[in-house]
Amino acid sequence: MTLLTAALFGLVIGSFLNVCIYRLPRDQSIVWPASRCTSCGREISWFENIPVLSYAILRGRCRTCGDRISLMYPLVEVVTAGVFVAVAAAFGLSWLLPIRLLFGCAMIVLLVIDLQHQILPNEITLPGIVVGLAASLIADPGWRDALIGALAGGGLLSLVAWGYERIRHQEGLGFGDVKMLAMIGAFLGWKLMLLTLVGASLLGSLTAGVLMLAGRADWQSKLPLGTFLAIAAVPVSLVGNTVVNWYAAFYR
Numbered sequence: 237m238t239l240l241t242a243a244l245f246g247l248v249i250g251s252f253l254n255v256c257i258y259r260l261p262r263d264q265s266i267v268w269p270a271s272r273c274t275s276c277g278r279e280i281s282w283f284e285n286i287p288v289l290s291y292a293i294l295r296g297r298c299r300t301c302g303d304r305i306s307l308m309y310p311l312v313e314v315v316t317a318g319v320f321v322a323v324a325a326a327f328g329l330s331w332l333l334p335i336r337l338l339f340g341c342a343m344i345v346l347l348v349i350d351l352q353h354q355i356l357p358n359e360i361t362l363p364g365i366v367v368g369l370a371a372s373l374i375a376d377p378g379w380r381d382a383l384i385g386a387l388a389g390g391g392l393l394s395l396v397a398w399g400y401e402r403i404r405h406q407e408g409l410g411f412g413d414v415k416m417l418a419m420i421g422a423f424l425g426w427k428l429m430l431l432t433l434v435g436a437s438l439l440g441s442l443t444a445g446v447l448m449l450a451g452r453a454d455w456q457s458k459l460p461l462g463t464f465l466a467i468a469a470v471p472v473s474l475v476g477n478t479v480v481n482w483y484a485a486f487y488r
Contacts (some may be wrong), residue, residue, distance in 0.1 A: 237330075239321050244384070246320030247287035249341060250313030256345050257312065258475035259351045260360070287313040288432045308348065316437040319470060326474045328381055336473055339423045344467040346416060350462035356412030361419050368422025377425025385421025385429040392433070400471050420469050428476040436461065437467030 252266075258274070259266050270281045278300045284290050289291060291310045315423050321338040327333045350356055365386055372382030393414040421429035440459055447453035472479075 239324055242320040243317045244295075244322035246317035247313050249320070250316030250344075251285065251287045253316055253345055254309050254312050255343060257352075258355045260345070261349055261355060262439035267278070273298045273301065273303070276301035312344060312348060316341065317356045319344065320420055322474055335375055335423070339364075339473055340470055342419070343469050348465050350423035350460040350466070352414075354410075354458070354460055356410070356416050356462045359411065361415035365415070366441045367423045368419055368424075371423065372425075375377075377428070381425035381427070382422050385424060385426035386418045387421070388426050389421030389429045389433075390414050390418035413465070416462050420465065424469070424473055424476065427480050428472050431476050431479060432465060432469045432472045435472060436464035439464045439467060 254329060255271065256266050261483045269279075271285060272278060275298060284294065285344065288310045294305070296305050296307065297303065305365070308372075313404075323333065323340060327336060330421060342360050346356055348359055367381050369386060371381070374380045377385070395410075397414065409441060417429065417433065420432050424432065440461065444453060444457070444459060447457070449454075453459075
């Protein structure tokens with residue numbers, strides 16, 4: 237029942253995350269006005285806004301104008317439900333449950349926005365750093381690891397961006413990536429921040445390799461680092477400590 241409740245709650249929250257994903261890059265309010273069709277502007281009725289089910293019943297099209305509704309909407313809802321179930325299963329009824337749920341929601345929003353628009357909104361990353369540090373006062377990773385994680389995450393990517401620009405004479409990383417990694421460090425601590433960065437780098441390298449082999453990218457192509465950071469950060473937030481302890485055992 238706990239996992240079922242988490243899944244249903246995740247679907248509902250996923251619907252709200254879709255609002256954030258659409259409106260934040262356009263500098264629109266996420267609370268007003270009510271949801272509308274992005275093509276004809278008609279206000280969406282409550283029965284058209286049931287997560288996943290409404291999309292299936294409407295066959296992915298607006299009831300009024302017939303314009304296609306992006307598949308991203310139900311995908312975000314399903315992924316959010318999956319993250320809620322995974323977090324509930326991993327942490328149960330503890331302080332880490334709401335903290336990791338909030339972190340997971342932020343990662344989903346940043347993932348999709350960076351994938352679609354190549355930006356990482358300050359409305360998510362900057363408050364996220366503050367919330368992550370505040371949460372560390374009552375739960376893992378503790379305030380010291382969180383503070384080191386935030387400073388090291390932001391400082392590390394800033395150094396990489398500076399070095400890349402000095403060598404290549406062009407911008408390689410946006411400052412949004414720097415703030416996002418600082419946020420991840422604040423929530424997860426410096427060890428899991430580093431693990432997230434390693435995972436994101438591997439994912440990015442593999443993706444770039446596949447795209448280059450397919451002829452869809454070259455050495456000058458830009459990939460959304462924030463998307464890869466988000467993809468790596470969610471599983472790291474769940475099982476990262478186990479991976480770190482397993483790796484550290486080789487040096488004992």
